[in-house]
Amino acid sequence: MERSRIAVAGASGLIGSALVRSLVSDGHEVVRLVRRAARGGDEVCWDPERQYVDAAGLAGCDAVVNLAGAGVGDHRWTEAYKKTMRDGRVLGTAALAEAVASLDTPPRVFVCGSAIGFYGDTGDGEVDESAPPGDGFLPELCVAWEEAAAAAQEAGIRTVFARTGLVVARRGGAWGRLFPLFKAGLGGRLGDGRQYWSFVALHDEVAALRHLVDTESLSGPVNLTAPQPVTNREITAVMGRVLHRPTPFAVPAPVLRVVLGEMAGDVLGSARVVPKRLLESGFSFAFPGIEDAVRAAL
Template identity: 80%
Template structure:
């Protein structure tokens, strides 16, 4: 990849910050989208909920990557928080896509965040990118989120949807909560542990996004998950094995529902998602197995 100018929304998040580090380490110019007054030429003002972007700051960008959005598991899903989850993604993506489409010389590629929540609860069924959306809040959110990128697609910009799985990392997301529990010897399976979790190491997530930025013929949805999803029970055993701690404290489903409310349905739900299109495109995982993914998280 030649030295490029790349705009990143959500640059302070778990994935965004890792992507920015990777790009800058390799000599690329990164433009961060910020919600405050810019502090230098490397920042561009935007307000995703109000649908405003300083499009002039995107001039000369070779790629725009949208990873912004309120945390899915950060709080209980009250009606107000569900609205924030939706608006921070759908309105933000729509604003960025419209800004991209308005440029006389738009970027070569628009990478739009999405999630494997698109598929809903798939049970034991293996699903790839050809599967239809599921039912419920997250699937309907993901459908709306991806549709919000339409202005960029209609302007002829190559548009990629990264349907990300559970990212194995210490710094945030679901795994950011699991690591301290297991290190303290308080980890255990969730519910009956038979639900499939489709995970991906943070380093592979970043490498996959960069692969999709570079792939001039790659567009549409790509599942960013390791090749072999595992059950929560198998992942629990791996966490205990790698961290050398017992996993003695299973959390029963009723307790999860009481603690998490509607979000518990997604924690207990099963998603056996595979990255068919990513593998077909020639991407190679550095940490395909769960043990290596956990070790890579540091």
């Protein structure tokens, strides 16, 4: 990639901060969207819930990457928190899409965050980008999130939806919660452990996002998951082996439902999602297997 000017929303999050480090280390100019007054040319003020973006600050950007949104697993899904998750993603995406569409010279690509939650519980069957949305809160959220980018698509900007899986990282995301439990010898399978988890190493997530920016042939939904989804039972075994800890515990489904509430349905649900379009476009994973990904995170 030639030296580019790239705007990143959600630059302080797990994925966004890693993406920014990667881009800056390769000499690219990164513009961060911040929820306060901008302090220089490398910042743009925005307020996703109020649908405000200082569009002038995005002028000259070759790409805009939107990774903003409250964490799905950060809190119990009360109605208030579900509104927070939805508003940040849907209103923020709509505001960014309208901002880039309004520019005299718009960016060549708008990469919009999304998630494999789009597919819902798909059981044991493999699903790729051609699968329809599932039922429930997360699929409905992902559909609305992607639809919110309509202004950018209608303006002719190449728009890509990065449907990300469970990111394997030492801090943050699902594994940020799993690692301390397993290190303490308290890790174990969730429910019967037969549900598929579609994971992706943080290194590969960042590389895939950059691939989406660079690959002119890609638009629409692209699954950002490793090519070998595994069951929760297999993940439990790998975590125990890598961390040299026993994994005697199992959390029964009824207990998860009491502790997690509505979110338990997604923890216990199965999503065997494969990155068909990513692989077809020539992307190569550095950490395709779960043990590779866990060791890389550590």
